[in-house]
Amino acid sequence: MFNHDPGQDALRGVQDRIFRQNEEVMQVWRSSQRRRPLMTLVYLGIMTGQRTGPREVSYVSEREELEGMAVAQYARMKASASTDGQALLRIVVANGGKQMRHAERTVELLAGLARRDPTVVGVVGLVESRTTTARALRRLNEVGLPAVAPTLSADGLHRNSRLYLQMVPPNADQAELVSAYATRVLDLSEAHLYYTTGDNSPLADDLYVNTLVTGLTDRLGEQATARPFRVGDSLGHECGYPGLLFFAGRYSEFDEFLEALRGCRNDPPLHLVADDSVNRYLANHQLRANAPGNLPVTYVSKAALAMCTRLVADAVADESRRRFLDLIRRDDLLGERRCVDGSGPPVGERVALAYDATMMLIAAVEQLAARLNVGSRPWDARAVSPVAVFTEVLRQNAAAAYPGVTGPTRFSADTGEPVEKRLSLMYVASVPQVDREPTEVFYCGRAQPEDPPGCHPAPATPTGDTG
Template sequence: MARRRATRPGQQTAAARVPGGPAAGVPRRPWRPSDWRRTAYPALLLDHVAPGNVCGELVRLIGDVRTETGRNDPLLIVVSGGQPPPELPEPHPLTEADEAYDEWAEALPEMRRLRRPAAWLVALRPDETDAGPPSRGGMRPFSAPDPPWWSRRFLPAALCLVLLAAGGVWVGSRWGRGCHPSLTGGRVSVEVVGSGECVGYSDTAAQVFNNDPGQDGLRTIQRRIFAQNRAAEEVWQRSDRRRPFLTLVYLGTLTGNRTRADEESYVSEREELEGMATAQYALLKESAGADGAALLRIVVANGGRQMSYADRAVAMLAELARDDPTVLGVVGLVESRTSTARALRELNRVGLPVLAPTLSADKMDANSRLYLQISAPNADQVKMVDAYAQQVLKVDEAHVFYTTLEGSSLSEDLYVNTLVDGLRQRFGARITRLDEWRTGQRLTGECGYPGLLFYAGRWTEFDGFLRALRECGANPPQHLVADDSANRYMANPGLRAAAPGNLPVTYVSKAALATCAALRAAAQDRRDDARASFLSWIQADDLLDPPRCRPGSERQVGERVSLAYDAAMMLIRAVESLAARLHHADPRQRWEPTSVNPVGVHAEVLRQNAGQGYPGVAGLIRFTPDSGEPVDKRLALMRVEQVPDVATAPVEVFRCGVADASTPAACGPA
C-alpha cells in the first residue's frame, strides 16, 4: 500500500478505497443490485502520526468510540509516522505495505469479535532514509476490483422479464380466459385442466362456469344463485346473525360436452341448479322475524366432462370445508360413473354428506357412509318396466339396446352397467336380443316389432337411435320404452324437432308428481303444502327465467328441479332442527357455524327420516338405517305420442312406489 499524494504534517487525506465491503454508511439493499457495485471499504491515510499530536489524538478517539459502541464502522485507517503512539499496532516498514494489509485482512474477523481498539488500523513506518515524498513514478497504482456480474444495471430489468415470463407460463397452465380467481372477493378456486375445462368452485358472478354458445340458461341460473348468495348474507347480517346459516355445494358436470350453438347440452345441470336456487329463494322469503328459518349460500362446483376431474374439484372443496364451517353438504353429481364413485369415496373421507338428486346406479351408497339418494335405484326401474310390459303391454319378449357415451366403456358407466345387468337378471330368457347400439347402426330389423323395445342407454345417443328408427316409416316398433336418461332428451326441444313424428315414446320419470299438471292439482288440495309452495316459487317473476307452470305458458318444469329442491330442503330442515335444539333456551342467540358439523347434519337427516319419511315434492323419501337408497320411491312411465310436439305435455301411463305416507306401495296404470 502507498500514499496517493504527499501531505503536510497533521493533514488528513481520503485515500483510495480498499476492496472488501459495503460503502461506509450505505447499507446493501437486496432489491437494488446496483448497490453491490460500491463494494469497497473507504480508507483514511494519516501521515506523521506521533504521540500527542492531532493525528495521534484522532486515532485514539476513534479507537475509544469503536471499543465503547461495538458498532460496525468499516473505515480502514492507515497511519504513518516515525514514532507512532505505543497503543497502535506494531508498524510495518513502508516497503512491506502489501504484507501489512494481508495480515490485517486475515486478523480482522477475530479482532472485531474481541472488540480490539486497533481492529481497523494498519500502521506503517517510513524508511529513515526517505527525506521527502516518494517518487510517484515508483508507486504501484491501485484500483478497486470490477463489480460482480450480477450487480450490472441490466439485472433488475432482466430479472423482471424472467419472472413475468415464468409467471405467465404458470398462469397460462393453471388459468385461462373465463377461468381465473376472483379479484373482488368471494369463494373461488379454479384451474384449467388438460382438456381446457375450467374445474373448481365459485360462489360469485366473477366466475361463472361454461362460456359455450347456447348455454345461456346454465349461466343465467348461476348468476341468479350468486345474486341470492349476496342477499342471504345481507339478510343474515340484518338478523344480527341469529338465523342458521349454511353453505351447500352443487357439484356437477358443467363443461366438456360437444354441442351445437343452438343446443342446450346441460339440461340436467341447469335444472338441478334451478331446484337449489328455488330452495334458496324460499328461505329468503321467510319472515324477517323467523329466527329459526335457515339461510342458504350455494357454491357451484364443476367436476368436468363425465366427472373426469371430480377428484381435483373435491380436493379444492376439502380445503373450502376446512376453512369455512358453514359448508355442510354436497348436492348433485349428475351421472353414475366410476369417476363419480371415486368422488363419493373422497367426499366420505373428507366428511361431507352427499345428497344425489338423480343418481340411480345400484349400490352407489357403498361408496360413502354419508351418501343419500333421492331417486329410486335401477333395480326399481327394472321392476317397473317389467310390470308395465306384463300388465299393460301384455308382451313377454323384449329387445334391449344399450349405449355408453363415446369414450366411455360399459364398466365405467355404472348407470348403464347396472341397468343392463338388472334387465338381464329379471327378464332372463324373455330378452331375445341384447345389443350395444352405436351411432350410424341401422335398426330396420326393429320395424314393426311387437314386443318391448327398451332403450337402456345415455340420452346423448337417444337422438341418433330415434333417427335410425325413422327408416321404419309407417311401420315403427309398437312399444318403444326408454330409461330415465332419455328424460334429458325429452327436455330439449331443439333435439326433439328432428325426431320421427309417428313414433310414440314411453320413458321413465323420477318426478312425475312434480309436473305442472300434478303441481296445480296439489295446489287445489290445501293439505299438500309442500307442492303448493313449490309451485308458487317456480311461478315467481324474480327466480327462474322464464317462470314455470304459469297458466297459458308452454314452459314446463323439468323433473330434476323438484329432485334437487328436495335434496337441498332435506339438509336445510336438518340444520334448522339442530339449531332449534341448540337455541332452545335462548331463541334469539346468535348462530355459531361451528355448533354443527356435516356428519351431525347427516345423522339428523336420518333421524328425521326414521318415522314417516320426508314428504318431498317428487314423492315420499324413506331410507332404511343401513342403506342410502330410498325405499319405494315414486317412479312413473310418461308417454309422448309425437316426440316433435313439444307443446303437448307428456302423460303418465304407469307408476310404482308411494306418493305420500297414506298410500301403499304398488305398481299399476296411472
C-alpha cells in the same frame, strides 16, 4: 362461473341468480344480528366438456338442479325477518369435469373449503353414475362431507360412502317398473335392449347403464337380448317389432337412435320404451322438432309428480307441492315462470328433485339450530358439523318420510336409497309435439305415505288449467 359456450344463456343465468342471492343472503343474515342459522351447500356437477350437437342445448341437468337449489335458497331468504330459526343458504358451484373425470380433484378443493368455512355442511349433485363419481363419493366420505344426489340411481352407489343419500330409487326399481309394465300391461315376454354410454366409454365405467341393463335382462329373462347401439347403426330390422324395444342408454345418443328408426315410418315398432336419461332429450325442443313423428315413446320419469298438471291438481291438498308451485310461478326467481299457463316451459324433473334434496338438508340444520336455541344469540357454525347434519336427516327420516314435491322419501337405513319412491312411465304420442305434457301410464311407488305399495296402471290424467 363455469361454461361460456354459445347457447348456454340459461345455465349462466341461473348461476348469476345464485351468486346474486348469495350476496342477498349475507345481507339478510347481518340484518338478523347474525342470529339466523347460516349454511353453505356445494353443487358439484359437470360444468364443462359435454359434447354439444348443432341442435342441442347442453348442461340441461346441471341447469335444472341449480334452479332447484336456487328456488330453495330463495324460499328461505324471503322468509319473515322475525323467523330467526329459518336457515339461510349459500351455494357454491363446483365443476367435476366431463363425465365427473376431475371430481376427485375437485373434492380435494372442497375439503379445504370446508376446513376454512365451517358453514359448509354438504354436497348436492354428482349428476352421473360412473366409476369416477363412485371415487368422488369415497373421497367425500373420507373428508366427512355428506352427499345427496338428486338423480343418481346406479345400484350399489351407497357402498362408496356412509354419508350418502339419493333422492330417487335404484336401478333395480326401474327394472321392476319396466318389466312389470311389459309383462302385466303389454303382455310381452320378448325384449330387445339397446344401450349407449356417451362418447363410447366402456360399459363397466358407466354404472348407470351397466346396472340398468343387468337388472332388466335379469328380470326379463332369456327372451331379452341386450346389445350396444352406435351412431350410424341401422335399426331397419326393428320395424314392426311386436315386443319391447327398450333404449337403455345415455340421452346423448337417443336422437341418433330415433333417426335409425325413421325408415319404419309405415311399420314402426309397437312398443318403444326408454330409460329416464331420455327426459334430458325430451327437454330439448330443438332436438325434438326434427324427430320422426310416427314413433310414440314411453319413458321413465323420476319426478312425474312435479309436472305442471299434477302440481296444480295436488296444490290444494298437498302443502309441499303448493309451496313449490307458488315459488316457481314467481316472476323474480327463475328466468321463465313455470306452470303459469298451458304454453309455458315445463318444470324439469331435476328442478324438483334438487329442491327436495336442498330443503331436506335445510330442515336438518334448522332442527339442530332449534336444539341449540340459536335465536337468542349469534349463530356459531362450528356448533353444527356436516356429520351432525347428515345424522339429523336420518333421525328425522326414521320418524317420518320426508314430504317432498316428488313424493314421500323414506330412506333405507342400510343403503340410503329411498323405499317405495314414485317412479313413472310417461307416454309421448309424437316426439316433435313439444306443447303437450306427457301422460303417466304406469307407476311404482307412492304419491302420499298412505298410498298402497307396488306397481299400478295410472289413473286418468288430472285435468284443469295450469295457470
